[in-house]
Amino acid sequence: MLYREAGDFKTTYAADSQTFPIAFDRWRYWAVLAVAWLVIPFVIDDYWANAILVPFLIYSIAAIGLNILTGYCGQVSLGTGGFMAVGAYSVYKLMTAFPDVSMLIHVVLAGFITAAVGAAFGLPSLRIKGFYLAVATLAAQFFLVWLFNKVPWFYNYSASGQISAPERFVGGIAVTGAGTAPAAQYLICLFFVTLCALLARNLTRGSVGRKWMAIRDMDIAAEIIGVNPLTAKLSAFAVSSFFIGIAGALFFAVYLGAVEVGEAFGIQKSFLVLFMCIIGGLGSIFGSFAGAAFLVLLPVALKVLGVDLLGWPSSTVAHLQLVAVGALIMFFLIKEPHGLAQLWRIAKEKLRLWPFPY
Amino acid sequence: MSADILYTFEVVINGLMSGVLYALVALGFVLIFKASGIFNYAQGVMALFAALTLVGIMEGQVPFAHVINATFGTDIHTFGWTVPALLGIALTLVVMIVFAWMVHTFVFRHLVGQEPIILFMATIGLAYFLEGVGDLMWGSDIKTLDVGIPQGGSLWVENISAHLGGDDFYGFFIDKLDITASIVAAILVAGLIVFAQYTKQGRAMRAVADDHQAALSVGISLNFIWVLVWSLAGMVALVAGVMWGAKSGVQFSLSLIALKALPVLMLGGFTSIPGAIVGGLIIGVGEKLFEYTVGPMVGGATENWFAYVLALIFLVFRPQGLFGERIIERV
Amino acid sequence: MKDTAAPYVTTDGRQIGDVLMDMRGITLRFGGVEAIKNISFDIREGEIRAIIGPNGAGKSSMLNVISGFYNPQEGEVWFRGEKRPAMKPFQVARLGIARTFQNIALFDGMSVLDNIMTGRLTHMKTGMLSQMIWKGRAEREEVENRAVVERIIDFLEIQAIRKTPVGRLPYGLKKRVELARALAAEPKLLLLDEPMAGMNVEEKEDMSRFILDVNDEFGTTIALIEHDMGVVMDLSDRVVVMDYGRKIGDGTPSEVRNNQEVIDAYLGVAHD
Amino acid sequence: ELVVPDLSYRTGPYAANGTPFSDGYQDYLNLLNARDGGIGGEMIRINECETAYNTEKGVECYEATKGDSPLIYEPLSTGITYQLIPKVSADGIPMHTLGYGRTSAAAGETFPWIFNYPATYWDAASVAINYLLSENNDDLSGKKIALIYHNSAYGKEPIRTLEALASKHGFTLSQLPVDPPGQEQKSQWLQIRRERPDYVIMWGWGVQNQVAIQEAANVGFPMDHFIGNWWAGAEPDVMPAGMAADGYKALNMNRVQDYPVLKEIQAQVIDAGNGAGDGSNVGQVLYIRGMYNAMLTAEAIAKAQELAGTSQITAAQMRAGMEALEITNARMAELGMEGIGPEFKVSCQNHSGSGEGLVQQWNAAEKKWVPLTDFITPDKSVIDPLIAEDAAAYAAENNITPGCL
Amino acid sequence: MVETAETETLLEVSNIEVIYNHVILVLKGVSLKVPKGGITALLGGNGAGKTTTLKAISNLLHSERGAVTKGSIHYRGERVQELSPEALVKRGVIQVMEGRHCFEHLTIEENLMTGAYTRSASKGAVSADLEMVYTYFPRLRERRKSQAGYTSGGEQQMCAIGRALMSRPETILLDEPSMGLAPQLVEEIFGIVRDLNAREGVSFLLAEQNTNVALRFAHHGYILESGRVVMEGPAQDLRENPDVKEFYLGVSDEGRKSFRDVRSYRRRKRWLA
Numbered sequence A: 001m002l003y004r005e006a007g008d009f010k011t012t013y014a015a016d017s018q019t020f021p022i023a024f025d026r027w028r029y030w031a032v033l034a035v036a037w038l039v040i041p042f043v044i045d046d047y048w049a050n051a052i053l054v055p056f057l058i059y060s061i062a063a064i065g066l067n068i069l070t071g072y073c074g075q076v077s078l079g080t081g082g083f084m085a086v087g088a089y090s091v092y093k094l095m096t097a098f099p100d101v102s103m104l105i106h107v108v109l110a111g112f113i114t115a116a117v118g119a120a121f122g123l124p125s126l127r128i129k130g131f132y133l134a135v136a137t138l139a140a141q142f143f144l145v146w147l148f149n150k151v152p153w154f155y156n157y158s159a160s161g162q163i164s165a166p167e168r169f170v171g172g173i174a175v176t177g178a179g180t181a182p183a184a185q186y187l188i189c190l191f192f193v194t195l196c197a198l199l200a201r202n203l204t205r206g207s208v209g210r211k212w213m214a215i216r217d218m219d220i221a222a223e224i225i226g227v228n229p230l231t232a233k234l235s236a237f238a239v240s241s242f243f244i245g246i247a248g249a250l251f252f253a254v255y256l257g258a259v260e261v262g263e264a265f266g267i268q269k270s271f272l273v274l275f276m277c278i279i280g281g282l283g284s285i286f287g288s289f290a291g292a293a294f295l296v297l298l299p300v301a302l303k304v305l306g307v308d309l310l311g312w313p314s315s316t317v318a319h320l321q322l323v324a325v326g327a328l329i330m331f332f333l334i335k336e337p338h339g340l341a342q343l344w345r346i347a348k349e350k351l352r353l354w355p356f357p358y
Numbered sequence B: 001m002s003a004d005i006l007y008t009f010e011v012v013i014n015g016l017m018s019g020v021l022y023a024l025v026a027l028g029f030v031l032i033f034k035a036s037g038i039f040n041y042a043q044g045v046m047a048l049f050a051a052l053t054l055v056g057i058m059e060g061q062v063p064f065a066h067v068i069n070a071t072f073g074t075d076i077h078t079f080g081w082t083v084p085a086l087l088g089i090a091l092t093l094v095v096m097i098v099f100a101w102m103v104h105t106f107v108f109r110h111l112v113g114q115e116p117i118i119l120f121m122a123t124i125g126l127a128y129f130l131e132g133v134g135d136l137m138w139g140s141d142i143k144t145l146d147v148g149i150p151q152g153g154s155l156w157v158e159n160i161s162a163h164l165g166g167d168d169f170y171g172f173f174i175d176k177l178d179i180t181a182s183i184v185a186a187i188l189v190a191g192l193i194v195f196a197q198y199t200k201q202g203r204a205m206r207a208v209a210d211d212h213q214a215a216l217s218v219g220i221s222l223n224f225i226w227v228l229v230w231s232l233a234g235m236v237a238l239v240a241g242v243m244w245g246a247k248s249g250v251q252f253s254l255s256l257i258a259l260k261a262l263p264v265l266m267l268g269g270f271t272s273i274p275g276a277i278v279g280g281l282i283i284g285v286g287e288k289l290f291e292y293t294v295g296p297m298v299g300g301a302t303e304n305w306f307a308y309v310l311a312l313i314f315l316v317f318r319p320q321g322l323f324g325e326r327i328i329e330r331v
Numbered sequence C: 001m002k003d004t005a006a007p008y009v010t011t012d013g014r015q016i017g018d019v020l021m022d023m024r025g026i027t028l029r030f031g032g033v034e035a036i037k038n039i040s041f042d043i044r045e046g047e048i049r050a051i052i053g054p055n056g057a058g059k060s061s062m063l064n065v066i067s068g069f070y071n072p073q074e075g076e077v078w079f080r081g082e083k084r085p086a087m088k089p090f091q092v093a094r095l096g097i098a099r100t101f102q103n104i105a106l107f108d109g110m111s112v113l114d115n116i117m118t119g120r121l122t123h124m125k126t127g128m129l130s131q132m133i134w135k136g137r138a139e140r141e142e143v144e145n146r147a148v149v150e151r152i153i154d155f156l157e158i159q160a161i162r163k164t165p166v167g168r169l170p171y172g173l174k175k176r177v178e179l180a181r182a183l184a185a186e187p188k189l190l191l192l193d194e195p196m197a198g199m200n201v202e203e204k205e206d207m208s209r210f211i212l213d214v215n216d217e218f219g220t221t222i223a224l225i226e227h228d229m230g231v232v233m234d235l236s237d238r239v240v241v242m243d244y245g246r247k248i249g250d251g252t253p254s255e256v257r258n259n260q261e262v263i264d265a266y267l268g269v270a271h272d
Numbered sequence D: 001e002l003v004v005p006d007l008s009y010r011t012g013p014y015a016a017n018g019t020p021f022s023d024g025y026q027d028y029l030n031l032l033n034a035r036d037g038g039i040g041g042e043m044i045r046i047n048e049c050e051t052a053y054n055t056e057k058g059v060e061c062y063e064a065t066k067g068d069s070p071l072i073y074e075p076l077s078t079g080i081t082y083q084l085i086p087k088v089s090a091d092g093i094p095m096h097t098l099g100y101g102r103t104s105a106a107a108g109e110t111f112p113w114i115f116n117y118p119a120t121y122w123d124a125a126s127v128a129i130n131y132l133l134s135e136n137n138d139d140l141s142g143k144k145i146a147l148i149y150h151n152s153a154y155g156k157e158p159i160r161t162l163e164a165l166a167s168k169h170g171f172t173l174s175q176l177p178v179d180p181p182g183q184e185q186k187s188q189w190l191q192i193r194r195e196r197p198d199y200v201i202m203w204g205w206g207v208q209n210q211v212a213i214q215e216a217a218n219v220g221f222p223m224d225h226f227i228g229n230w231w232a233g234a235e236p237d238v239m240p241a242g243m244a245a246d247g248y249k250a251l252n253m254n255r256v257q258d259y260p261v262l263k264e265i266q267a268q269v270i271d272a273g274n275g276a277g278d279g280s281n282v283g284q285v286l287y288i289r290g291m292y293n294a295m296l297t298a299e300a301i302a303k304a305q306e307l308a309g310t311s312q313i314t315a316a317q318m319r320a321g322m323e324a325l326e327i328t329n330a331r332m333a334e335l336g337m338e339g340i341g342p343e344f345k346v347s348c349q350n351h352s353g354s355g356e357g358l359v360q361q362w363n364a365a366e367k368k369w370v371p372l373t374d375f376i377t378p379d380k381s382v383i384d385p386l387i388a389e390d391a392a393a394y395a396a397e398n399n400i401t402p403g404c405l
Numbered sequence E: 001m002v003e004t005a006e007t008e009t010l011l012e013v014s015n016i017e018v019i020y021n022h023v024i025l026v027l028k029g030v031s032l033k034v035p036k037g038g039i040t041a042l043l044g045g046n047g048a049g050k051t052t053t054l055k056a057i058s059n060l061l062h063s064e065r066g067a068v069t070k071g072s073i074h075y076r077g078e079r080v081q082e083l084s085p086e087a088l089v090k091r092g093v094i095q096v097m098e099g100r101h102c103f104e105h106l107t108i109e110e111n112l113m114t115g116a117y118t119r120s121a122s123k124g125a126v127s128a129d130l131e132m133v134y135t136y137f138p139r140l141r142e143r144r145k146s147q148a149g150y151t152s153g154g155e156q157q158m159c160a161i162g163r164a165l166m167s168r169p170e171t172i173l174l175d176e177p178s179m180g181l182a183p184q185l186v187e188e189i190f191g192i193v194r195d196l197n198a199r200e201g202v203s204f205l206l207a208e209q210n211t212n213v214a215l216r217f218a219h220h221g222y223i224l225e226s227g228r229v230v231m232e233g234p235a236q237d238l239r240e241n242p243d244v245k246e247f248y249l250g251v252s253d254e255g256r257k258s259f260r261d262v263r264s265y266r267r268r269k270r271w272l273a
């Protein structure tokens, strides 16, 4: 018995509904947080920040957001890219209109704006279900991208229609713009990740989360036992979009620095985030992190392996990379359709039963 | 008649024709979705792959030449023969059937009974995979596909319609390729409808779609049915690939026509073969007309999103699409 | 004809309360099919009311009308002496009407505990914001409601499976969890659609006990569809019999049992 | 060792255009390595990174390669260029965008690290109009010109200039955006068919070009009145349409012909098995442009080495070399590519060179691009104020005080 | 009742173990025999493993992530564990699944036609069989053109049985045919089972909760509890067994007891913990 929950007694219901009911898990969680906040900022360099950690953190937020909508509330959305664009353009407008306000506030406001837009595009979900809804969210995806491309007000009338993030600060330290220190980029993203994960966890363990899951598992039955599908679905769209908006804002302002909407927030982005949710595990916050990590690291790893270690021509590697990513995705789905989070759970279950097979 | 009305009419006709081309892609989706509940995002890439293979076979290219050359330092590119179009098409069909078998055996057979979204994601994985394989196999340069389909505006139509309007009306423009595509699509759809509604295999296919377990229990071989529909979808992909390839050359972007087919599906219903056609026509006309009338006012390039918004509006009134099977909601 | 002055005594001597729910002239159509044809009946407070009839008679549809899932084309639904306007199902649930389903409708992705907690949703009122913060109001509310749910879990003897995902449970237990979920709402009126289908005698006995206890201890009014005549005859105070959408009988079990039309249409042979 | 990253794209929708360019680019640098032992005795190391013409991947490539002390970035994408402008400026690595990217980067005092010689998009727009003026006895008033463009940062670039030129020369300009990738252009071409503009100018890339040329042929638009910019005038654009593309015109910044240097590349690089590709692209428009780009880079490196007095230069020294770059006909002839580009001279005030371009025409029967004109000078009187205005706005937005480094 | 000992054994299950999801052990060594021409009942409470046994026989476990890990299944002496479900149907074994499982979007008639999928019989023979099914279930004839999804529970059950008959089976594995059916219909369906058995010689393996009815119609019975066979014997004997009487038939020495009297009663002893 390497991993035990027996002997870990709860005496109150509150203790039973905490995030990590098992003491061992709790310790591990604090350890991860401590490393993330207290160690990494001092050792991080440009490459790690920009190629791995910052995108990982930002995608984690987006994946948590989409996971709330798709994993918890069962509404498949392919509009993630579009909603990220809303976050990005909101934060851009806010940054340029109110240069002196802290970025933290701008990012949160961008989240709220996206939440409103998300809720509006969530309205059809009351009638349209399953894949029809998924395809319908593409309407949001394409429309939003077109809108940001077409209306000059959104990009402050720049000649090319691109937006680029000017230097902005949090408490006197630059967090956007080209001169930002990698640690600053990392920390602002980490701040939002921690916040979002906490909020998401709180929402999903209480009555709101149960409403969502009820709608996901059987919407008719949920309605008959007293869940108002309108508020449940729209709130899921809003909360999900809030997170996705924050991710979009950080993606533009902190990570890329400049954005062309059709490229950075195109349909590929929607697929990517959905992949993260699914590979990580639908309906699991841990899964969102795992999925984001997997898909951020995979191409980097494949490239290192192919070009740097094996020395193949980069075009062949690029093609092989497509083949490998595709094959790995299929392989994963076959091996464990419920994602990395489920693998983790099974591993724990095995440990618990160890040394017996079942 | 005033030229304006005539030109609008021309837009409508051309919209219908474009719609047929969208429908060709949508048909492949419908077949697979109907029989396995798999929303096959890879349909577009399959069209690309089929077209690439056809060109490769017709021109006698050596598959994987780049990889072979890179690995063994050789310098081979073609076998030095060319294959006539019809034989090429037949050989490509064989390749697509092998492909169908492989997809089923190595991927989807292991995913039976999974949730639709998992299957959907697997098809996106398949799309990446197939795209990479296509590139490795046939190279990523643009290829010209010529199987002898006439192209260009039909002068005949233009001439006999020119006198309908005044001096500033030049007659209707209809692309000969589009006419061919319409005829092919009509034949394909008729054939598929007969297959699905009136044959034993077609009925089995619909049964499988409803309930895998029950289908197994009455002795329907899921493997056979699925290989069958993937093969059919491969065939449809080939047709779509040939039509689109003739239009814009065979190259990567061909796979993106999947995105044009999605609103068509949504509007027509994921499970309806006639729906794919009607949906295609409505989307084709709708988006062209919108771009033509409203587009200039809002800065154009509206087609991508308008198709989706149009489909969305329809869905709000009929959540299962125009011809989709009613969603049975009972408790 | 309807006597709203309590108490009301059935012909076999049980004393039951006021009219709680009154269905008046309900007609329900699906396209061309008339599933319910002009049916009227009432449910009185504190009673166990059975609805029986052959398959396809329209029993489940009637339950669906009561719980607001179907809106009848004709007829009125009166609840607690007031005419109920056309409502969405979730609004009906908030009036205090809970139900179970013929084909189990549990939330497969959740644990037994969470499933039962969903039954409390109509009682949980904290907003999104306090939920996000969790500490404080949301947690307090969660704990209070958890206590109620734990009582029900004890009552139905399903402590051991509290944390199991419902998907894995055997059929009989699923039915029990569904009952628990309905009870968690502390309903005035509980609708049970074939609660004992697919159970063996022993399990039926268990279920009967729960139903009787709920009825007695919480005073919950129960409307029940069941095909097992033994159960229906033993448990119910009054029985409505439907056939092809029509009402062909209404009365105490003994009255119904001897009704020739009922025997012909449904029972086949006179039941013991 | 001289590290030169190559942000190329050999996959995705634009692979057909990215591949020959990158082949030409790498093959020329490899030739220098093989023939001359690098530049100034220092070997060149090419660091290829696949961007798939995707801005995000481009940034990843930048981050992944910049630790290697690269001398220069040439991302071959306007989108990526915009992302990298602030980054390279902050990191102090020069970026060269050959006839693409941000036009106003020509203002070297505002954009000290960005170079876009030998010409910009606005130059291209003006060259096209100047060509049409010469075709029409210097009078375009009352003419109708349609611009069909890639609906992206790249496609939108020429609009300002064309609008300014329209008001100057009195022609009307209508704009037809095409959403990438541009498979479906029926609406746009029906509109063109109805309005019958005198000329159509195209700012396209990838499949958009092929479809447009095919559609133009379908609706019977006269091919010789259809002019693409220099990213819409290569073999992949015209080949799929077959004979229908005959007569189509396009701008070019590099003349296409059989240069002696190509033979050297064939002999010393490709036949030696060191070619970036399989050699089938040698001599194509984009291949030659890639090679031209590499030549400009190599010349700048040589210049930098000369100025710094050392062969192992830094990125900052490279920048100085680029700013002092001068390309003469004599030098081009010496390199075995006589007349491949215009003569030009870079300075702190002008990072964009001469801005000249020529017009070429497709001969479908012989499958060859034929230069129609010599290098045409753009109308700087229109362009320069626009550049100054845009650069000033950028400077204000980013708190930059323009000045030479 | 038919004397089972002498007749040929069609189906023999010996000591099988079934595991779901690699971890959940459900059948812990189940053995049973189905004689030719007999009706064999498989009884037991919820979750005892009846459905699992039937699915193990008809090879439908695979798609539920379940697997037979021990023991063997023979049909007519041939080992059938590795066969595909359709191969088994071709050999004459067909399962009517629990919970009806009609093809919702197909009409009743199309549903029935799918039953004939594995047969290479002529059109005429198939329509003759269709006629036969309609004579057994006249209700289906009335609703032949309706989508199965919209028919009532009883009609769906008939449809599922009718569909199985269309494959001209030799053995039918029938899972809970009485569930959710009106008493009259239950009698009717069991009557049809007996008819088919007597007239067409179809053998049945019948999983049932409704012990009462099942034992009335079956020849032989097995009682399953928590994945083990705890009792078997001719139906007659089982009906007489006092334990079976009390736990499964709900009758004690004083006769049937009322469901009202269960008030303060707790679960009684089990054969196995």
Ligand SMILES: Nc1ncnc2c1ncn2[C@@H]1O[C@H](COP(=O)(O)OP(=O)(O)OP(=O)(O)O)[C@@H](O)[C@H]1O
Pocket: B329, B330, C030, C033, C035, C053, C054, C055, C056, C057, C058, C059, C060, C061, C062, C102, E150, E151, E152, E153, E154, E180
């Ligand atoms: N949503 C619907 N659309 C069309 N017809 C329906 C619908 N719901 C029920 N019906 C029809 O109404 C009739 C009554 O169905 P209902 O489910 O109420 O029967 P029931 O009495 O509950 O039968 P059972 O005992 O078999 O459950 C049936 O003929 C059924 O086909």
Ligand SMILES: Nc1ncnc2c1ncn2[C@@H]1O[C@H](COP(=O)(O)OP(=O)(O)OP(=O)(O)O)[C@@H](O)[C@H]1O
Pocket: C168, C169, C170, C171, C172, C198, E020, E021, E024, E026, E044, E045, E046, E047, E048, E049, E050, E051, E052, E053, E064, E065, E066, E098, E209
């Ligand atoms: N797919 C599955 N995954 C995991 N466990 C399962 C699965 N299917 C069944 N089980 C478990 O196997 C056990 C036996 O189930 P089975 O369905 O065979 O019982 P049964 O005797 O048919 O019961 P019932 O009378 O309720 O139909 C149950 O405990 C059930 O929870």
Ligand SMILES: [Mg+2]
Pocket: C059, C060, C061, C102, E153
């Ligand atoms: Mg019912």
Ligand SMILES: [Mg+2]
Pocket: E050, E051, E052, E098, E175, E176
């Ligand atoms: Mg069972």
